[in-house]
Amino acid sequence: xxxxxxxxxxxxxxxxxxxxxxxxxxxxxxxxxxxxxxxxxxxxxxxxxxxxxxxxxxxxxxxxxxxxxxxxxxxxxxxxxxxxxxxxxxxxxxxxxxxxxxxxxxxxxxxxxxxxxxxxxxxxxxxxxxxxxxxxxxxxxxxxxxxxxxxxxxxxxxxxxxxxxxxxxxxxxxxxxxxxxxxxxxxxxxxxxxxxxxxxxxxxxxxxxxxxxxxxxxxxxxxxxxxxxxxxxxxxxxxxxxxxxxxxxxxxxxxxxxxxxxxxxxxxxxxxxxxxxxxxxxxxxxxxxxxxxxxxxxxxxxxxxxxxxxxxxxxxxxxxxxxxxxxxxxxxxxxxxxxxxxxxxxxxxxxxxxxxxxxxxxxxxxxxxxxxxxxx
Amino acid sequence: xxxxxxxxxxxxxxxxxxxxxxxxxxxxxxxxxxxxxxxxxxxxxxxxxxxxxxxxxxxxxxxxxxxxxxxxxxxxxxxxxxxxxxxxxxxxxxxxxxxxxxxxxxxxxxxxxxxxxxxxxxxxxxxxxxxxxxxxxxxxxxxxxxxxxxxxxxxxxxxxxxxxxxxxxxxxxxxxxxxxxxxxxxxxxxxxxxxxxxxxxxxxxxxxxxxxxxxxxxxxxxxxxxxxxxxxxxxxxxxxxxxxxxxxxxxxxxxxxxxxxxxxxxxxxxxxxxxxxxxxxxxxxxxxxxxxxxxxxxxxxxxxxxxxxxxxxxxxxxxxxxxxxxxxxxxxxxxxxxxxx
Numbered sequence: 001x002x003x004x005x006x007x008x009x010x011x012x013x014x015x016x017x018x019x020x021x022x023x024x025x026x027x028x029x030x031x032x033x034x035x036x037x038x039x040x041x042x043x044x045x046x047x048x049x050x051x052x053x054x055x056x057x058x059x060x061x062x063x064x065x066x067x068x069x070x071x072x073x074x075x076x077x078x079x080x081x082x083x084x085x086x087x088x089x090x091x092x093x094x095x096x097x098x099x100x101x102x103x104x105x106x107x108x109x110x111x112x113x114x115x116x117x118x119x120x121x122x123x124x125x126x127x128x129x130x131x132x133x134x135x136x137x138x139x140x141x142x143x144x145x146x147x148x149x150x151x152x153x154x155x156x157x158x159x160x161x162x163x164x165x166x167x168x169x170x171x172x173x174x175x176x177x178x179x180x181x182x183x184x185x186x187x188x189x190x191x192x193x194x195x196x197x198x199x200x201x202x203x204x205x206x207x208x209x210x211x212x213x214x215x216x217x218x219x220x221x222x223x224x225x226x227x228x229x230x231x232x233x234x235x236x237x238x239x240x241x242x243x244x245x246x247x248x249x250x251x252x253x254x255x256x257x258x259x260x261x262x263x264x265x266x267x268x269x270x271x272x273x274x275x276x277x278x279x280x281x282x283x284x285x286x287x288x289x290x291x292x293x294x295x296x297x298x299x300x301x302x303x304x305x306x307x308x309x310x311x312x313x314x315x316x317x318x319x320x321x322x323x324x325x326x327x328x329x330x331x332x333x334x335x336x337x338x339x340x341x342x343x344x345x346x347x348x349x350x351x352x353x354x355x356x357x358x359x360x361x362x363x364x365x366x367x368x369x370x371x372x373x374x375x376x
Numbered sequence: 377x378x379x380x381x382x383x384x385x386x387x388x389x390x391x392x393x394x395x396x397x398x399x400x401x402x403x404x405x406x407x408x409x410x411x412x413x414x415x416x417x418x419x420x421x422x423x424x425x426x427x428x429x430x431x432x433x434x435x436x437x438x439x440x441x442x443x444x445x446x447x448x449x450x451x452x453x454x455x456x457x458x459x460x461x462x463x464x465x466x467x468x469x470x471x472x473x474x475x476x477x478x479x480x481x482x483x484x485x486x487x488x489x490x491x492x493x494x495x496x497x498x499x500x501x502x503x504x505x506x507x508x509x510x511x512x513x514x515x516x517x518x519x520x521x522x523x524x525x526x527x528x529x530x531x532x533x534x535x536x537x538x539x540x541x542x543x544x545x546x547x548x549x550x551x552x553x554x555x556x557x558x559x560x561x562x563x564x565x566x567x568x569x570x571x572x573x574x575x576x577x578x579x580x581x582x583x584x585x586x587x588x589x590x591x592x593x594x595x596x597x598x599x600x601x602x603x604x605x606x607x608x609x610x611x612x613x614x615x616x617x618x619x620x621x622x623x624x625x626x627x628x629x630x631x632x633x634x635x636x637x638x639x640x641x642x643x644x645x646x647x648x649x650x651x652x653x654x655x656x657x658x659x660x661x662x663x664x665x666x667x668x669x670x671x672x673x674x675x676x677x678x679x680x681x682x683x684x685x686x687x688x689x690x691x692x693x694x695x696x697x698x699x700x701x702x703x704x705x706x707x708x709x710x711x712x713x714x715x716x717x
Contacts, residue, residue, distance in 0.1 A: 007519055007620065015516040022513060023531050025588065029546040030534060032556065036549070049556050161388040168385030180386070187397050189698050191649035193670035194691040197407065198400025200674055201684050246396030249389055278381045307539040309652055310667075314674060324539055331658075344549060347542045354537050362530055365537070369593060370600035 030351065037345040038126045041337035058125025065124045068112050075104045130338070130345035140326070140346060146237065147306065147322040153241035154305035155298050158252050161245070163294060166256025167282060171265065181257070184250035192247055192310050199243060203315060206233040235317035243311055248304050252297055258371055259293030260286075296368040299361055306354070323350050408459055408688035412452045414441040459689035463488045488690070491669045492697070498583065498665070499647045499701070505587045506643060507636060510594025515624075517595070518602045529596070536592035544585050544656020548572070551581075575662035582653040582663070590646070594639045601635045602628070641705055648698050666694040 007015065035053050036044045040062070043055040051057075058064060079100045083093050112120070134140045169177050202209060210230035213219050223230075233239045263286065271281040306324075313325035327350070330343035358365065416439040424433040442449045465486050472482035483489045517528055535543060550557040551571040561569045571577045605628055613623050651667040654660055660668065673687035 012519065015519055018512065019516045019520070019528065023528065026535050027531050029550060030538065033546045033549055047559055052556065161392055165386040165389035168382050172382050177382070187393065189645040189702060191667045191694050191698060193649070193651070193667045194404060194695050195397060195400045196674060197670060197684065197687045197691040198404040200682065201407070202403070242392065243396055246392045249393050253389055303537065309541045309655060310671065314671065324541055327541065327545070347545055350542055351538055354539065358530060358533050358537050362526070362533065365533060366529065366596055369596045
């Protein structure tokens with residue numbers, strides 16, 4: 001970089017301060033609710049903020065993490081990263097890792113014992129009681145399973161339909177394809193409640209609406225195969241999956257179209273010259289190279305399905321409820337301090353998978369956010 | 377790609393979009409002009425009370441719903457603009473603006489106008505903040521050491537990736553009761569400030585939340601744009617004596633204009649359907665949005681009825697709103713696009 005491009009010192013300081021300020025604002029609410037969720041009510045609602053972070057009463061009642069524990073965890077993590085960065089055979093990596101970790105875990109606590117209980121006294125109080133109450137007491141795992149089914153269903157169906165359509169749209173220049181993309185853009189702008197007003201009466205009355213299919217002889221034998229009478233679709237997970245897939249479909253096909261457009265068309269032309277049918281060309285030539293784009297798009301489908309409140313809270317009933325609308329059940333019983341912390345623990349439980357998602361897929365998320373802008 | 381093959385490939389996606397987007401839209405439009413009501417019949421009821429010597433009997437005509445197998449019989453009829461009239465309440469509006477009326481304040485007591493007012497101000501106020509904050513963040517991150525960028529982007533993405541309802545809740549929990557920021561505010565201002573006790577503070581919190589939530593998206597898009605600024609032009613401008621401000625004003629911002637338009641469009645679409653904040657901040661007693669209005673009409677009331685016809689009318693009006701809102705920027709992009717080619 002040429003020297004004249006470098007910012008002046010006051011500007012750089014101002015920029016760093018601004019950035020630090022933003023990082024605190026960005027992370028503080030999440031950090032705070034995480035700290036709260038591990039404390040007994042007396043600590044969590046203490047007027048001294050330091051109590052909320054350190055949790056002296058929690059430590060007294062339930063124990064916690066000591067300086068020694070932190071030191072051991074930190075050293076294990078640092079050694080792991082350092083060893084896996086070295087270019088030595090994988091087997092010797094594991095051997096070294098084992099040796100070092102054994103030293104940290106067995107020898108270090110003994111060595112620190114010399115200093116008395118300074119290092120072994122709990123530093124941060126931690127209790128899992130609220131999490132146990134939420135997951136076991138309130139059977140939150142049921143909502144977790146429902147959320148997992150909805151999310152997995154949405155990601156799979158949405159990617160299957162979207163990949164085929166996105167590929168086809170990237171390889172055609174007809175007016176029909178153009179107008180389809182424009183229609184998808186218009187659908188992208190629709191507030192979801194508009195569609196819900198259409199789904200709700202249909203799903204509630206689905207038994208009456210679907211009845212002809214079960215009565216008309218030509219189709220009856222087929223549908224009787226599944227059920228003796230038409231189902232009521234309200235409160236079922238399958239229609240919710242299809243609804244979320246459809247709501248997300250415009251975004252999915254736009255994103256995948258721009259991704260497939262970046263794969264050279266010569267690739268599938270060559271395959272077709274060699275005698276492949278279009279479907280074979282897609283399966284044998286395009287599928288092996290499409291995964292980066294599909295994973296990125298899948299992440300956004302995942303987020304949409306996982307984070308949804310509007311659709312799932314209206315179309316699912318008590319038995320099939322997903323995690324996000326279920327938070328309301330903890331908020332309504334917000335009379336005691338312990339209940340409130342349970343709500344917070346449930347919220348942290350919902351956020352944890354998203355946190356891991358960003359950690360693992362940060363680069364894909366960033367590229368996905370920019371894909372629409374740069375190419376579209 | 378040939379027509380038949382093309383249709384085969386897009387069929388699953390097309391069928392889904394027709395069944396779950398196009399058809400519901402048609403049915404919503406149809407529902408908004410119809411009303412489903414129970415069918416009532418008038419019956420002569422004689423009720424007698426014990427009296428002196430003779431009973432005193434009264435015959436009244438009562439209307440009661442016709443029941444069939446335990447379910448009330450309903451009929452759906454065309455009602456014209458009635459559903460829209462119930463939402464828009466033209467009479468009440470006329471009264472509010474008549475010489476004796478109370479003007480705007482009376483108007484905002486009607487749910488629909490309250491929702492419309494909030495949705496519009498929410499969308500338009502957050503927009504410049506999101507663009508501005510996103511741009512500042514992008515410029516700041518572009519200036520720091522390469523090794524720090526990854527962690528900074530990681531933390532910045534957190535508000536964007538978090539479940540919106542939970543994000544709003546996590547901010548609310550900082551304030552409710554003896555939350556840490558309530559204490560901080562008390563220490564600073566010297567008296568109790570209840571952030572969730574009145575409408576305007578809740579509105580402020582919702583604006584803040586939306587900026588906190590969406591600015592990372594603007595940041596990521598602008599940051600990617602900054603990586604593609606032509607270095608030669610920057611260097612040429614330095615040689616020509618352009619200051620940092622001038623470079624920003626005449627080189628970098630013009631380069632980012634298409635991205636600013638993109639973020640604006642996406643933001644208009646997304647914030648017009650503001651909903652999760654109202655759930656998270658429990659704001660419905662003070663502020664509601666158009667999407668929340670439709671949602672609340674669709675949820676069963678105390679008697680278990682859902683106001684589907686009125687919800688459909690409200691949905692149609694919401695849709696009209698987003699079309700009008702998007703028409704302005706889209707027409708401009710369209711004109712630019714045609715001007716170029």
